[in-house]
Amino acid sequence: SQIDGVYDIRDDFSIGKSELRVYLNQEKAYQYGLTTFQIAQTLRTAIEGDKATTYREADEAIDVIVKYEEDALTNLAALDNLLIATPTGVIVPLKDVVNIVVEKGYADIHRFDGERAITVYASVDREKTTAFKVNQSLISAFADIESLYPGYQLDFRGVFDExxxxxxxxxxxxxxxxxxxxxxxxxxxxxxxxxxxxxxxxxxxxxxxxxxxxxxxxxxxxxxxxxxxxxxxxxxxxxxxxxxxxxxxxxxxxxxxxxxxxxxxxxxxxxxxxxxxxxxxxxxxxxxxxxxxxxxxxxxxxxxxxxxxxxxxxxxxxxxxxxxxxxxxxxxxxxxxxxxxxxxxxxxxxxxxxxxx
Missing domain, CATH: 1.20.1640.10 (Multidrug efflux transporter AcrB transmembrane domain)
Structure with a gap:
């Protein structure tokens, strides 16, 4: 709800371009003996390639990069059917262990005290309320945010911090x-x-x-x-x-x-x-x-x-x-x-x- 006397509310969060996000299915990956690192490494090798060896000719060293052809992974379906080898030697498609979805990314990632943060700014009409009262109301409203959303927390700065x-x-x-x-x-x-x-x-x-x-x-x-x-x-x-x-x-x-x-x-x-x-x-x-x-x-x-x-x-x-x-x-x-x-x-x-x- 709107707090009387608070106006010009804004933040530094902005939506970026669409991107593919890969969500690991922990149960399926555990059944196949795959780890997050192994799956991520396979994806990276398929898209960007991996250095297999170095070819030397005279004084020149040339890295040999192994990767898929550029037109092999041009759509989401091709990425879903990407084959990945398990530690036991079984070959499974990538879609069996991960979910790949198209979502909007971040235009910028801001950090505060070394952690990702979204900063919300607002101005206060001192004739109606004070910054201290506004922050007290916000603290009461979001008192259980850390228990409801683990990993998230609120940090009040500005006039209240001063x-x-x-x-x-x-x-x-x-x-x-x-x-x-x-x-x-x-x-x-x-x-x-x-x-x-x-x-x-x-x-x-x-x-x-x-x-x-x-x-x-x-x-x-x-x-x-x-x-x-x-x-x-x-x-x-x-x-x-x-x-x-x-x-x-x-x-x-x-x-x-x-x-x-x-x-x-x-x-x-x-x-x-x-x-x-x-x-x-x-x-x-x-x-x-x-x-x-x-x-x-x-x-x-x-x-x-x-x-x-x-x-x-x-x-x-x-x-x-x-x-x-x-x-x-x-x-x-x-x-x-x-x-x-x-x-x-x-x-x-x-x-x-x-x-x-």
Whole structure:
């Protein structure tokens, strides 16, 4: 069926001249002890001839070719009655072991990655659909083509191939970015666990981004993926600020629960305002003020919804994760609070010793 929005469909397959095609009857050939190679060699020798010997005269060498007379095989009936010798010495006509039919041949044989291929081209009206949706429809329609037609397969290239390759590269960059963020946070907080707490904001942001694409009915395009990668660096900012303030209160001598409550209450307004400024700045792009852009709108939606969800979860989940990891650290480390104990001047300078007069 025709896919709406797809036009100018064409391919590189073209019919050539008529030709004779020889189809081997496997059962009959097996009964006579003949192989495909033997039958093909007999046909080749009959039509093109075969070198029997070389006649030499002085310094000149002349090949002796043995073949049928040119007017002996001028029609299909003569070819059917061509005699072929079996390994047992029995002579049988060629029509007993093969079927020869007249069919149209190929004007050109194209290859892709070393295999025969037919390339189908089409153009897509972007106002009605996208290349990604069209390819998804084709993949669904031809999902069982390899089982129905063994030896045949579909390979999607063009824009769809570029999108697939870009997605794979973006995911690699996404993972590298996460590792770099972890290294920087680990050096900043001098901890292996707290960077993991902060990076929990990333999956929250991705969940929000997917919800944003679903609500806006937008596709997961390359630009939307750019938005998700950018969101990775944005959503961790609120977590960094919150965890840093909790650590500061604990280093000042406050207990864990007071530090968590105080850090959350003090940084509540700055965290919300920081996120709102980014969200309000992207709203014009998302709703299309000054002109809608189907390319950039998905990126705006991914950042807006991702940041909103990640900020909300940061305020509620991060303090809980901080407390949980502290408890788990206590199971491994003998004195998990040693890092946050305050040091008095006496402990730092030692007992005062009066100077000798």
């Amino acid at each position: 999108i697939t390759e870009s997605f794979s590269e973006l995911w690699k960059l996404f993972i590298v970015g996460l590792l770099l963020i972890y290294v920087v946070l680990g050096a900043q907080f001098r901890s292996f666990i707290q960077p993991v707490i902060i990076l929990f904001a990333v999956p929250f942001g991705i969940i929000g981004a997917m919800v944003g694409l679903l609500v806006s009915n937008a596709t997961l395009s390359i630009v939307a993926m750019f938005g998700i990668v950018a969101l990775t660096g944005i959503v961790v900012n609120d977590s960094i600020v919150l965890i840093d303030f909790i650590n500061r209160y604990r280093e000042s001598g406050y207990n864990r629960w007071y530090a968590i409550l105080k850090g959350g209450s003090v940084r509540l307004r700055p965290i919300i305002l920081t996120s709102l400024t980014t969200i309000f700045g992207l709203i014009p792009m998302a709703i299309g003020l000054g002109g809608k852009s189907p390319i950039w709108m998905p990126m705006a939606y991914t950042i807006i919804f991702g940041l909103t969800f990640a900020t909300t979860m940061t305020l509620f989940v991060m303090p809980a994760l901080y407390a949980i990891t502290t408890d788990l650290r206590g199971l491994v480390v003998k004195n998990p609070e040693a890092r946050f104990q305050t040091v008095s001047d006496k402990d730092l300078l030692g007992d005062a010793i009066p100077a000798d007069d």
